[in-house]
Amino acid sequence: MKHLLKLLDLSAEEITDILNLADQLKYEQKHKIAHHHLKGMTLGMIFAKASTRTRVSFEVGMYQLGGLPMYLSASDMQIGRGEPIEDTARVLSRYLDGIMIRTFDQEQVEDLARYGSIPVINALTDFAHPCQVLADLMTVREMKGSLEGLKACYIGDGNNMMNSLIVGCLKMGMSISVACPPGYEPDETILAFAKDYPGFNLLHDPKQAAADADVVFTDVWASMGQEDEAERRRQAFAGYQVNAEVLAAAKPDAMVQHCLPAHRGEEITHEVLEAHAAEIFEEAENRLHAQKAVLVTLMQDRRKM
Numbered sequence: 001m002k003h004l005l006k007l008l009d010l011s012a013e014e015i016t017d018i019l020n021l022a023d024q025l026k027y028e029q030k031h032k033i034a035h036h037h038l039k040g041m042t043l044g045m046i047f048a049k050a051s052t053r054t055r056v057s058f059e060v061g062m063y064q065l066g067g068l069p070m071y072l073s074a075s076d077m078q079i080g081r082g083e084p085i086e087d088t089a090r091v092l093s094r095y096l097d098g099i100m101i102r103t104f105d106q107e108q109v110e111d112l113a114r115y116g117s118i119p120v121i122n123a124l125t126d127f128a129h130p131c132q133v134l135a136d137l138m139t140v141r142e143m144k145g146s147l148e149g150l151k152a153c154y155i156g157d158g159n160n161m162m163n164s165l166i167v168g169c170l171k172m173g174m175s176i177s178v179a180c181p182p183g184y185e186p187d188e189t190i191l192a193f194a195k196d197y198p199g200f201n202l203l204h205d206p207k208q209a210a211a212d213a214d215v216v217f218t219d220v221w222a223s224m225g226q227e228d229e230a231e232r233r234r235q236a237f238a239g240y241q242v243n244a245e246v247l248a249a250a251k252p253d254a255m256v257q258h259c260l261p262a263h264r265g266e267e268i269t270h271e272v273l274e275a276h277a278a279e280i281f282e283e284a285e286n287r288l289h290a291q292k293a294v295l296v297t298l299m300q301d302r303r304k305m
């Protein structure tokens with residue numbers, strides 16, 4: 001594994017290895033066991049969109065691994081003034097040991113990896129949010145014991161989260177039913193991947209999708225960059241809320257996961273979020289551990305070079 005651009009690129013074994021390492025790093029951090037696997041290494045963190053969890057967990061994670069994280073706002077870089085990604089990639093590769101990027105186009109992340117010579121991590125594009133879904137899988141495995149055979153459900157927009165969850169869950173032997181309003185389906189490449197899995201269901205009825213689910217996922221109706229569509233989306237998604245009625249269709253011990261930030265009263269009710277806060281904030285914490293595992297997996301060997 002050279003980069004983390006999207007979960008479609010990873011095998012089930014690679015995902016399992018990351019989750020196992022994440023569990024180990026979480027244990028070490030909790031027990032104050034030093035784990036400076038990336039001592040002396042530097043990670044550039046390019047952000048073209050806002051962030052709370054991703055920025056803080058990557059910065060803290062890199063520091064805990066003995067390395068240096070460097071926050072780079074895309075609007076303050078020459079990239080924001082039109083410097084080509086090919087040039088940015090080749091220049092940054094000469095200073096840094098790894099790059100994490102949050103941006104709009106998946107193609108930009110793929111190009112950064114193509115033209116650079118250091119590992120690239122996708123920290124969210126319009127297409128994918130692989131770091132989040134690794135943390136989600138880690139949390140579900142931690143709380144349910146294993147992933148194989150579990151039934152997941154996602155209610156909401158066919159966005160980066162739905163795209164990545166479909167791939168992550170199916171690769172790990174789970175089934176997943178998703179419910180979205182017509183016109184808000186996941187990306188075509190994801191549908192092409194999922195069509196060979198009998199455990200995948202694309203539905204338009206949230207209760208049908210939630211039936212017998214072990215874990216219910218949701219995400220915002222309007223993602224970053226879609227602020228202008230927020231009102232139209234509020235209307236389109238009105239029946240697609242994770243609430244007590246929808247949860248009643250799931251298993252009695254079903255987990256609820258939300259990548260956050262949450263809009264209470266829109267995609268999830270205040271009551272459901274608070275009733276499942278322990279799982280949701282563990283999920284947020286696991287961003288740190290899962291990403292440290294990704295950083296170590298991608299960058300550790302380069303240290304010997």
Ligand code: CP
Nearest residue numbers: 051052053054259260
């Ligand atoms: N879940 C997530 O990626 O959060 P941030 O946008 O705060 O980084």
Ligand code: NVA
Nearest residue numbers: 159219223224259260
């Ligand atoms: N789908 C959301 C996820 C935020 C973490 C967005 O892209 O804004």
